Amino acid sequence: MESHEARLNITWSGQNGDLVDPIAYDAPDKDILQWATEAIRTGGVPGITADLNANLTDFVVDRFAATADVPMNRIVLRPKTPFGL
């Protein structure tokens, strides 16, 4: 994996998996969410059963730069968690 790339981790419907191909670490959130949605719908995420109804509305993108312990950039998709007005 190149230094400008990242592993994309996705959580959907009680399952979690990584997209096989790396993506650009600085890709826009909107693009990442669209790629992830398409990947889930087509069964492109190992560990996540294909789901034509995948809907990542209100999911957020967390980015974690490579460290000595985890030597690759990671991008993690998860649901938002705020409460309030």
Add this chain to the structure above:
Amino acid sequence: MGVTEVGVVLDLNERPILWHLPEDRTLTSLPDSPDLWQFIWDNRDRISGIAHSHPWYGDATPSHEDVTTFAAIERALGKRLRWWVVTFDRIMTVNWFGPGDLDYGCIAYGSNPEWVAEIREKSKWNLTKQD
């Protein structure tokens, strides 16, 4: 810290397993929290629901922000939860009724689980006055 919203994650027996007290909570909000999500995910098999306070007297209806968070978390978990909104004098349980993604219904809850007094205490109900 004054009066604030407070969250609590409830286990399958509807007992607290995590008090959610982020430093940046306010009177009207609990901010987005990767740590809260990680806890929910790690404990997804033993969670029945999540409660949060609306630290005032009266209406306990969830906000649009609340409902969209309920829906996103449930889609990620692949299961439905029971959501609770607690004010200083009311308790509401909120569940998805469908068919739409954001079609949640509210039911007034008649009794007081033990943790309700604690969520009110942590929300600093004692700093408020009811006219």
